[in-house]
Amino acid sequence: MPPEKHQLVYTLTARCRDCHRCLRVCPVNAISIANGQASVKPERCISCGACIRECPQGAKTYRRDIAQARDLIASGAVVAASVAPSFAAAFPDWKGGRFVSALRRLGFAVVAETAVGAYYSAQACAKAAGNGSNICGACPAAVNYIEKYRPELAAQIMPAASPMVAHARLLKTALGQDAKVVFIGPCVAKKSELERQDAAGAVDVALTFEEITEWLGKSGIDIASCEESAFDGLPRGDSRLYPVPGGFLKTAGLGDGFMNPAAISVTGAAEVKDALLSVPPEVAVEPLFCREGCINGPGLKTADGLLKRRASVFSYAAKAQTAKTGGAKTGAAGKFTDDEIRRACAAEFSPRPFKSGVEISEADIQRVLEQTGKGEPEQQLNCGACGYRSCREKAVAVLEGMAVPEMCIPLMRRRAEQRADRIISDSPNGIVVLDSSLSIISANPAFRTLFSCSDDLPGRRLSSVMDSAPFEKVAAGAQESVDSVYRDAPAGIFCKMLIYPLREEGQVIGIFVNMAQHDGGETAGLQRAQTVAQARELLEHQIDMAQHIAMYLGESTAKSEELVKKIIALSEEGKDGLDNTL
Incomplete structure (x- = not known):
């Protein structure tokens, strides 16, 4: 059980070996070190999952919500699965069609592609681009980062719901508001997106591909023994390319993020942070906190390399575009009115800046620096081995109770x-x-x-x-x-x-x-x-x-x-x- 009932990302203390790797990869220094243990501070965390993906001991993990999804199906309600387009990387080749059948065996009444919502979300972003907003809000980790650590940019996020939220709203429009929606994808931060006020009531449970694989295993369902079947509904345009860099921009008709000077796709935490410092407001930005996009999400476990995952997404998108067929419940995706689409894509983003609440003076910082033998500028190596960009940042972290002097390797x-x-x-x-x-x-x-x-x-x-x-x-x-x-x-x-x-x-x-x-x-x-x-x-x-x-x-x-x-x-x-x- 997590240390706090509702904490999303947390530490399995029995596995933590005090190696500090999680601290070094955390883009917002949300990891604190005390008594030889690394713990995640939820008020600082943006749920990007970098620590989960990088911890060599598997000591960082996230809240499992399989039981909640199982309870929805057991309740007798109509439960729809909204499957992120990166499923093609998690279940490549022959596994894709059989994965759809496996979900139906679990009890999902409707199994549809989140790409249906991605198309409408991208069109809403395209309309907003150039009207004072230029940052795509599809990546929840990027949104969390901006609202907490770059709040002055919150107004520049395109006012359009993410594909997950837009699709869930469309599914409930088609199936009835009593229907339930379970999102299945590669992203841990999607779980935090459910807690947003502007997304309330859209998605009932968010699971990762790792969780759905665990659920299938516990239910005795072998994908290899399932027949092939198609998704319910048919996405439009290039929306199945959303999980790879440039996929959103291409779907929105804004280029591919590589050859168009008016649009750019940026992946990886460091690159996203850097881009947000310098990209002019007239340039559309697709920020993806995971390197190479959603195909590298912390909830997507596969032995395939990133190039193979990328190829699997493109291969599936090409085949599905040629087939142009939907499943038995094609009407579940429905034909929606402009007003229904507008409501499905509605979103609001606002600053919610993080503040530590600790008053720190220059004298305090200097005192910590001197205690660690770094009182003079030439003694401050700024090597980053402790996980902080500079000795000064590390000193501030010590004063905030996030770090200890002994984290300094030199x-x-x-x-x-x-x-x-x-x-x-x-x-x-x-x-x-x-x-x-x-x-x-x-x-x-x-x-x-x-x-x-x-x-x-x-x-x-x-x-x-x-x-x-x-x-x-x-x-x-x-x-x-x-x-x-x-x-x-x-x-x-x-x-x-x-x-x-x-x-x-x-x-x-x-x-x-x-x-x-x-x-x-x-x-x-x-x-x-x-x-x-x-x-x-x-x-x-x-x-x-x-x-x-x-x-x-x-x-x-x-x-x-x-x-x-x-x-x-x-x-x-x-x-x-x-x-x-x-």
């Missing part, structure tokens, strides 16, 4: 590296990092103390400090690693030595556990305990970091984790193991 990586550096620096074991020629890159204080070296080690050859023969074997690949004892009696050095390579980086690591004081007393035991405690602290820290920054963990962080594991292995061998080695 910040978490920097903290992880600093933590690793500090613990390795404080380790009582000597650690040295060499390049492929065995020149010293870095050495911690314990190594410098053990070998009585000054701080100017970087750049010097290891051979100037100690016998480098074991390192040469590892660097040359003659040995994969070295785990032995190193003695230098004149210098008073007696230690356990571990050498291993980092092949991809061309580096060699040496770790030394000082055994000169090893007498079975407290000193060695305390040293080992301190080493293990510090190393485990770092590993726990790295695990915590990984949960926050996942695949974005830098190579240096991974290297330090490997190094710490080596330290633990050395230190936990204990007194007996060392005695055996000696």
